[in-house]
Amino acid sequence: MKMSTLPNRLVVSAPPQGWRLRWVAWRNSVIASPSFQHWAARLPIFRSIAQRRAGQSFDLVAGFCYSQVLTACVQLGLLDLLAQRAHDLASLAGATGLSEDAALRLIRAACALSLAEQVASGLWMLGQQGAALQANPGAIAMVRHHALLYSDLADPAALLRRDRAEPTALSSFWRYAASTPGPEAARYSALMAASQAMVAQQVLAAYRFDRHARLLDVGGGHGAFAIGVAKACPELGIGVFDLPPVVAGTAGVLAEAGLSEKVRLHPGDFFCDSLPVGYDCITLVRILHDHDDDAALALLRSVHAALPPGGRLVIAEPMADAPGAAAMGDAYFGLYLWAMNSGRPRSFGEYGALLKSAGFSASRSQRTAYPVVSSLIVSSK
Numbered sequence: 001m002k003m004s005t006l007p008n009r010l011v012v013s014a015p016p017q018g019w020r021l022r023w024v025a026w027r028n029s030v031i032a033s034p035s036f037q038h039w040a041a042r043l044p045i046f047r048s049i050a051q052r053r054a055g056q057s058f059d060l061v062a063g064f065c066y067s068q069v070l071t072a073c074v075q076l077g078l079l080d081l082l083a084q085r086a087h088d089l090a091s092l093a094g095a096t097g098l099s100e101d102a103a104l105r106l107i108r109a110a111c112a113l114s115l116a117e118q119v120a121s122g123l124w125m126l127g128q129q130g131a132a133l134q135a136n137p138g139a140i141a142m143v144r145h146h147a148l149l150y151s152d153l154a155d156p157a158a159l160l161r162r163d164r165a166e167p168t169a170l171s172s173f174w175r176y177a178a179s180t181p182g183p184e185a186a187r188y189s190a191l192m193a194a195s196q197a198m199v200a201q202q203v204l205a206a207y208r209f210d211r212h213a214r215l216l217d218v219g220g221g222h223g224a225f226a227i228g229v230a231k232a233c234p235e236l237g238i239g240v241f242d243l244p245p246v247v248a249g250t251a252g253v254l255a256e257a258g259l260s261e262k263v264r265l266h267p268g269d270f271f272c273d274s275l276p277v278g279y280d281c282i283t284l285v286r287i288l289h290d291h292d293d294d295a296a297l298a299l300l301r302s303v304h305a306a307l308p309p310g311g312r313l314v315i316a317e318p319m320a321d322a323p324g325a326a327a328m329g330d331a332y333f334g335l336y337l338w339a340m341n342s343g344r345p346r347s348f349g350e351y352g353a354l355l356k357s358a359g360f361s362a363s364r365s366q367r368t369a370y371p372v373v374s375s376l377i378v379s380s381k
Helices: 019-031 034-042 044-075 078-084 089-096 100-112 128-134 137-152 156-161 169-179 183-206 224-232 250-256 293-306 326-339 348-358
Strands: 116-120 123-126 214-218 237-242 263-267 281-285 312-317 362-366 375-380
Touching: 044 078, 044 100, 044 137, 078 089, 078 100, 078 123, 078 128, 089 100, 100 116, 116 128, 123 128, 128 137, 137 169, 137 183, 137 326, 156 326, 169 326, 183 224, 183 281, 183 312, 183 375, 214 224, 214 293, 224 237, 224 263, 250 263, 281 293, 293 312, 293 348, 348 362, 348 375
Parallel strands: 214 237, 214 281, 237 263, 281 312
Antiparallel strands: 116 123, 312 375, 362 375
């Protein structure tokens, strides 16, 4: 069958707005055509494309089940078990507290997602995806934390219609955990430390901090990023600025790392207090996208005021429209931050506009190895 034999209804009238609108309208009508789908599935040259596209479509439909399989594996300690040695079904059932039928259902689902791998009849070990995740404490911490996000997204349309007018599970966690001493503050700091460790690796590989004399990490939590920089740049003076309940637990973490004398702590609220001066580099690691534009601009102006002439601001976080990470930027963080009732993902251009309004003279994007974890913007005063 030739393309010319496809039904006439596939030819759409061209919208007047331009070539891209005409192309997208035509493309979509072709893709949606049962005749085209049948034709493409019969030709070897198009068959693999059609199958891949069908698989991608089903992944969108079934994605929540995939994430719940991962959640169950983390909650039940399955990844840790499989990392130790190969297990048979009876061993997995006993270790996870599941019946053998339930354990078999979970391990088969995990194999389908490459979280596990059957290495012999009735014997399982970690799969490739499972090995990568199990060795990443930050990713595992986020999986555990996602229970709050999933509860808020149980009815996503209702969440969007509320337009951030009501508290959510995520917004309550971040509000109270970040400002109240006790178990919630400890959970908050542990989550931040785990996630910042992933970012620190990307940032340190992409930007040379040893060109500076002193660095201040604003919103630095328990110092995960500061510790990474201190180890990579032993001559660099380092400070951490964060809320008093958070900084209260940072001293012990620094002592365990042998960096009590190396890293100076500054308790304060960056929306109420001026930032410490005397640092020629300031970092914002996964901070700005947590805040709406007015708050983000206020923080950038505070950073600008604290930096000396020629000082640098380094922003590290996932960004919208990042090549290879668009889904993480706008789909994941778009809904996550909506449920958090604060913040939004921004593109480099949107950050550039904010930075210019804050007084920064120049900004540039800096490539990282894994933009899905973090992208980088470097700005000069």
